[in-house]
Amino acid sequence: MSNSHSVGVVTPQRVRFDTPLALKSGASLPSFELVYETYGTLNATASNAVLVCHALSGSHHVAGTYGDDPKSAGWWDNLVGPGKPLDTNKFFVVGVNNLGGCYGSTGPLSINPENGRRYGADFPLVTVEDWVAAQARLADHLGIDAWAGVLGGSLGGMQALEWSLQFPERIRHALVIASAPKLSAQNIAFNEVARQAILSDPDFHQGHYVERGVVPVTGLRLARMIGHITYLSDDQMGEKFGRQLRHGERRFNYDVEFEVESYLRYQGDKFAGFFDANTYLMMTKALDYFDPAYDFGGDLDAALARAKADFFVASFSTDWRFSPARSREIVSALLHNRRRVAYAEIDCPAGHDSFLLDDRHYHALLRAYLENIAV
């Protein structure tokens, strides 16, 4: 590999679980498979394992490349590798495609054993709690009693937090980045518009589009365009595109006029070309439902009393999807429970997507925290 800090060429693995998994919704999956990748080496006491949880459109492919194609680098490759902040010389890092995903784990694209057809919309809604329960099966399979750390951004951060609540003895450090203890009404509203775009696409066919050989491209494209606006900051969009005209002059028609339109259309088209619409719907619902305080009358302090892990929490100044105020809610509740918390609000212009960038200050903080974890 040309990149000496890359984990190099990686190969996804697959594991099957045949014990039924009871889901939060009341439904149950008789069996399921998870696709995952690992980087680094699990030490003899299995004390150096870190789980990286993905957000809405991520996957198990966190780091490294497939074959020699540099374009196939994992989605958090800037963070994970030998000598990188999440150092694979020290840690055994695990990435997993969540249940219901569309990258190989059991989900809407899988065959429903009950009728031999693809699940499609019949795949049950899965929640952050369900993902963590499934990830615990993977930990068992890998011989990991307790994670040194569970790390994630956005929806991934919710999984890290949920690990500390559902399996307090099985996680030593939770790293919760650009996340929130629950969605706001505005967050849900954006998700709902994205869902309605997909659900009302004539090619959606009540979620059984694959059987009909079509894809609700239009809805998925709109959903991604809406999402994309919320991932970037107003300022950064202004810096990146401003009011720059595509053709240098105004043409007064509905073709691309401003560069930002071109960018959004491109992002929407690209995403609609590979992501599964049922998975997208489900991911947005998992976001909506996440609310650890739900069973505690809305009392987040009470909800987080179960946690025993140490925490690293980080937010970004220009993130208006999950603003620093949302991270502070988590920090405050953790402090009320006398947890050890490292917290940083990082000045970064890139909005919610900042968590995926290699901002120097951000990565230095993560590196310092991770270096300090004993294995």
Add this chain to the structure above:
Amino acid sequence: MSNSHSVGVVTPQRVRFDTPLALKSGASLPSFELVYETYGTLNATASNAVLVCHALSGSHHVAGTYGDDPKSAGWWDNLVGPGKPLDTNKFFVVGVNNLGGCYGSTGPLSINPENGRRYGADFPLVTVEDWVAAQARLADHLGIDAWAGVLGGSLGGMQALEWSLQFPERIRHALVIASAPKLSAQNIAFNEVARQAILSDPDFHQGHYVERGVVPVTGLRLARMIGHITYLSDDQMGEKFGRQLRHGERRFNYDVEFEVESYLRYQGDKFAGFFDANTYLMMTKALDYFDPAYDFGGDLDAALARAKADFFVASFSTDWRFSPARSREIVSALLHNRRRVAYAEIDCPAGHDSFLLDDRHYHALLRAYLENIAV
């Protein structure tokens, strides 16, 4: 009328102009009609006329009711009437449906004289400049040499600003509320997603849906849902809906789960039931294109040097669509040009939509400013 401060029962009027109107896009309208309403009495010197400009979904029906139906009250009825801040005992108030609108003025729903068919998508794109040019024809028709004031919120505020630039001698006071000197990249991005929702609706038929007896309801509904999120503040959505569940418990399906979803769907359905899709598209483009500094190399100070009016500018603390910072850009450029400017940033929780509410402080400021206008 039970409401003693109402202008009472009103009747729209209609005027036809047969001199061609050259549009900003280069196209020309051979003739056009405007629908308008007036409240109060024009004085002998025609010095007491105030034009109220509407925003994206507004109309000429600013105040009063049709027949006895209180549900038919005009969209700014809380502001306009005898004894109200825009006092019809003093002022002669004019509301007009803009060119390209769908409430009776010539627009996409009108018959194209060239071929006897509805314009649909063949209606030329009209801009804020074009609207003001058309409104000037209406002023001529009404015998109004100069408006005592031109008033508008949001896109309506852009028209008030444009009046001061295009016809500096014909406007004494410009009242620019919850507006901006031009859209940001993020503003354009939201408009673009709304447009794509409509343009990609299979019932859109390249804008000639009426001839086919259909309406792109799905796209229009999504467009309105997206818009609605940007009209409200995050805080107000939180207060109004929070995470309140529709059925008191989670049902884990794609029906309405949270109240905010129900609200958005309702708003979308309602709007899609009466608003014209081509008009919506055009309105968003008028917003995108508005940029008085465009011909001045982006220099707003230079662009506003033409203005001779006095100004009232107001913004709302929780408006994230056109934040106070955007109003301050206007105020700053006006001050550099030694214009007289009254400016207020009003604490109001209702986001962009605040400009339509009868917030006490806001209305008191408007009243004080308008009372001070000599007629």
